[in-house]
Amino acid sequence: MAHPTGEELREAIGLLVTGAGGYGKLHERLCRLNAFVSRKKPPSPEVLADRLYNLTGGLRRNVPATVAFHTVWAEIVTQAVSEDDDKKLSEIADRINATLTENEHDIREDQTDALDTALGEYEQLLAETVGPVQARFEMLFKAVPPVATRLRARPLATTALAPAEEA
Numbered sequence: 001m002a003h004p005t006g007e008e009l010r011e012a013i014g015l016l017v018t019g020a021g022g023y024g025k026l027h028e029r030l031c032r033l034n035a036f037v038s039r040k041k042p043p044s045p046e047v048l049a050d051r052l053y054n055l056t057g058g059l060r061r062n063v064p065a066t067v068a069f070h071t072v073w074a075e076i077v078t079q080a081v082s083e084d085d086d087k088k089l090s091e092i093a094d095r096i097n098a099t100l101t102e103n104e105h106d107i108r109e110d111q112t113d114a115l116d117t118a119l120g121e122y123e124q125l126l127a128e129t130v131g132p133v134q135a136r137f138e139m140l141f142k143a144v145p146p147v148a149t150r151l152r153a154r155p156l157a158t159t160a161l162a163p164a165e166e167a
Contacts, residue, residue, distance in 0.1 A: 002140050002148030003058045006050065012073070012137045013049035019076035019134075023048075026072065033068035059141075070141070077138050080130045092122040096147065104144045119151065127157035 004012065013026075020026035027041045027048060035052070042048045055065040081089070095118040097104075099111035107115055119139075126135035136156055140148050 002143045002145050003060050004137070004140060006053050006058070008137070008140065009053050009058070010046050010049040011133070013045050013052070015134050015137065016072055016076060017045050020072065029072055030065075030068050033064070033071055035065040035068035073138075073141065077130060077134070081126070082129070085125060085129055088125055089122060092118050092125070093142075096122065100144065100147070105146070107146050107150075115147070115150065116154075119147070119154065120157075123151075123154075123157040132156040132158065 017023045017026050020029060023045050024041070026045075030036065030048075030052075031039050035055075042051055052065055052069055053059075055061075056063060056069065059066050059069065096115060099108055099115040099118070100106070101108055123132075123135050123139060126138060129135075130138065133156065136151065139151055143151060
């Protein structure tokens, strides 16, 4: 699994604030999941993200804060993705995984084009459901390091109209 940078985690927390119904609700949910020893709410989502980053080692450590973050993230994404889309995403994920070596530390030399195609399809389908930025983070949180490197180098997926643009 790839690990986010501090800036990426700050941006992901911003998305969670929106998806959870506000900063207070997100903080309370994380506290109920035992992410923190203290229930004292940091002054801003950015400070919360920095605290999570430090506690989890950039989501590398298997600690309650890491589990809590991934739980809340998965809940929000799962609510948005339909069962049919989930099946399609799973099929595309299998194609992505097929491009990796046995130990999943590298991309097979002859599979880079197939990987790029599958990544594009996966991201486009997910972006149409949850938006391009959230789709990118969902993919980064699930990706192995060589795939994450390729994702970070790609432009974000585009959608016809983002929900904010429709209003």
